[in-house]
Amino acid sequence: MEVNCLTLKDLISPRQPRLDFAIEDGENAQKENIFVDRSRMAPKTPIKNEPIDLSKQKKFTPERNPITPVKLVDRQQAEPWTPTANLKMLISAASPDIRDREKKKGLFRRIENKDDVFTDSLQLDVVGDSAVDEFEKQRPSRKQKSLGLLCQKFLARYPSYPLSTEKTTISLDEVAVSLGVERRRIYDIVNVLESLHLVSRVAKNQYGWHGRHSLPKTLRNLQRLGEEQKYEEQMAYLQQKELDLMDYKFGERKKDGDPDSQEQQLLDFSEPDYPSSSANSRKDKSLRIMSQKFVMLFLVSKTKIVTLDVAAKILIEESQDTPDHSKFKTKVRRLYDIANVLTSLALIKKVHVTEERGRKPAFKWIGPVDFSSSDEELGDVSASVLPELKRETYGQIQVCAKQKLARHSSFNTVQASERIQRKVNSEPSSPYREEQGSGGFSLEIGSLAAVYRQKIEDNSQGKAFASKRVVPPSSGLDPVAPCPVLSVDSEYCVNPLAHPVFSVAQTDLQAFSVQNGLNGQVDISLTSAASAVESLKPALLAGQPLVYVPSASLFMLYGSLQEGTVSGSGSERDGRSSEDPATVELSSAPSAQKRLSEERKPQEEEEPATKRQSREYEDGPLSLVMPKKPSDSMDLASPKTMGNRASVPLKDIHVNGQLPATEEILGKATANGCVSSEWGNPSRNTDVEKPSKENESTKEPSLLQYLCVQSPTGLNGFNVLLSGSQTPPTVGPSSGQLPSLSVPCMVLPSPSLGPFPVLYSPAIPGPVSSSPGALPNTGPVNFSLPGLGSVAHLLVGPTAVVNPKSSTLPSADPQLQGQPSLNLSPVMSRSHNVVQPESPIYVGHPVSVVKLQQSPVPVTPKSIQHTHRETFFKTPGSLGDPILKRRERNQSRNTSSAQRRLEIPSGGAD
């Protein structure tokens, strides 16, 4: 903290001179981490800065985030008068120091922001000169400049699940500028995203953002291809042989498939947009293909763990590259690049596989696992589970899963783990094991456990929702056998943050305490958020038997968190789940669902479901905040939801991934039929959509999480909103008390609430809350959940509430804040500001919370939503802003050239 402060100050001081900064910061910060920008800006000497700033501002003004960097860049570029070389020369010569300083500043800001976003602004003002030195000291570390972080920032700009109608275009130049990096870096990110079809190239310098809607499908396809290619076998082969680079003979083993053809296929299937790469062109070796293959390896792996050396070997073979050591190194480098992006997407997580020889760098898949079956089985949990299990050959697991499905709440994790172990023991040589050696063994178990959990979760939710994994965290939490599983997982599998799953209701207080412990480890906002959510849920459950959690809301929360942050693991699933589930629900027929899921076209086609979902979940946050009317979804859902856990349930659930939570909750609590209003209504949705974005943004950045719990019983229709802030610091780990303790919650009138009068009570119990009409406090209120690792905050009242510590920081730069910690929470930060009009940068979505804050008085959902939309939703790319576009173009041009030459924003150094 201190350090951060200092750094901030430092940063600030230099900047201070520039007022614009502050302004920009406020706005910009949220969106993109502008840290880069700032850094650039800052770096410049004050004098220089001014001119630069101006230019920047002009350009960016529309967007608002004129990120300094951009301007700088533009400037440089813009100023044609200097040849690139000259520019470079100038820059480097002129101000290497300055640049460094600037960068450092920027970095610091980010970092600091995480913790002290709010302080940021203040500091800026306050800051003095000392900063410079510090900057130098702190100069952005490599980590700060890492591709992973950059990718997170990049992702934070766009909604994970954009509305189908909404077409978001990504201007590489703009992005590069806004993020303050060379375009070259953006290519790395975009290429990987493209491999997963999260984006597609539209034109030069222009990419279209698709979001995760089709991710499940893409993964499914990749998995299929991977299976066809027998990557699993290849991996097993390599692993068993324990080939070292040296040992490894390329070509030694034969691949089943023709590498080239396969590659082509990959692109084709997943990316219709892209014509398959031409035969041996550079593209054959493209990062896109590598990325797809890399993902395939995870998908076909039983353990979901892939070591880089194995992946590199396989890739080398396929690429037909000469198997020399340098190739291997190069491949590994690329894999790291890809891995960073995938990590940012919360699809994989870094782990180490311990083998006899030693530890090997590896990554574990933490993304959705079941997509393959997801389509079909939505309706039947058991069904969904089985297939996977079969594949994995973990009969034990299957059993467990089934049991679990039968009774989520009661599920005995221990047993499961034991079974898993048994299985492993019995089959030490299991072909699937990726890791060999003692270390590997343990890992395997852990991974299995993780897999198992995921499956269970998935199943419970209905595969699609794997993302929602209720179990995993819970398993850890599970009073019965928390330790074993957790320990294992913790190591290899999932890190709390990464974990997509939010445990929902699991158990009791104890569980909470356990979680807290876990969560506590993770400070990251995202993680926290997740944890918070989890904790909350349980707390709710424990505390109150009846809370109903609208899946959508949760979903959104999760999604945002996940997505936004690196950690967000569930997002994809959410997407998937949302789609499928939605479909299913709607159709109410699994088959239908299946079809849809499979056939679902990329975003547009999917629309109905997707849209809805997206809307829903997007709305979720808002909806949570604002009472919506019970949507159709509710109707569907409520009945199902209430009753069974296994059942698939509600669209809502689908949508979110929250299912698990919901289910659990339901199980424990009586569910009310009511689903939070969020979901459903189309009309509402419309409005909601933007909100959703907001939500996402929100999610990501900060951890604000809201849980909307509809209170079935106790609450008479009231919904309770719980928000979890990421940061737990304040609160003690909660331990036992969790339950009732102090779960902050807001009680909202049930679905129909037009206005959303919110009642919040510090303690959960509250279902009691007052009548629906109760008004929120005028002032913002923060609640913290003691039990949860993270503190939950509830915001009520017009003013934004922020927990200082909590993730949400009012501070201006969300980006900064978020990133450092997990993700950013551009949104969050924004929230404090409430709205930022369209800065392109802000991609983040405002959080519902924010709105709440803003509107002191209950507002109608729609109104609110609108507001959000307008204010928040404009993604930079998105669209709409002509200005932006224009700017982009200009910039892009400028930038592009400039890019190469200089990245340095140096501020324009003169």
Added chain:
DNA sequence: TCCTCCCGCCAAGAG
């Protein structure tokens, strides 16, 4: 020392 992976040169491609 080894793992990571940033950085940016420079060439293939596209227009």
Added chain:
DNA sequence: CTCTTGGCGGGAGGA
């Protein structure tokens, strides 16, 4: 030819 893409690998930060 210019500009966009992106392969590639040197070399440095970090642990």
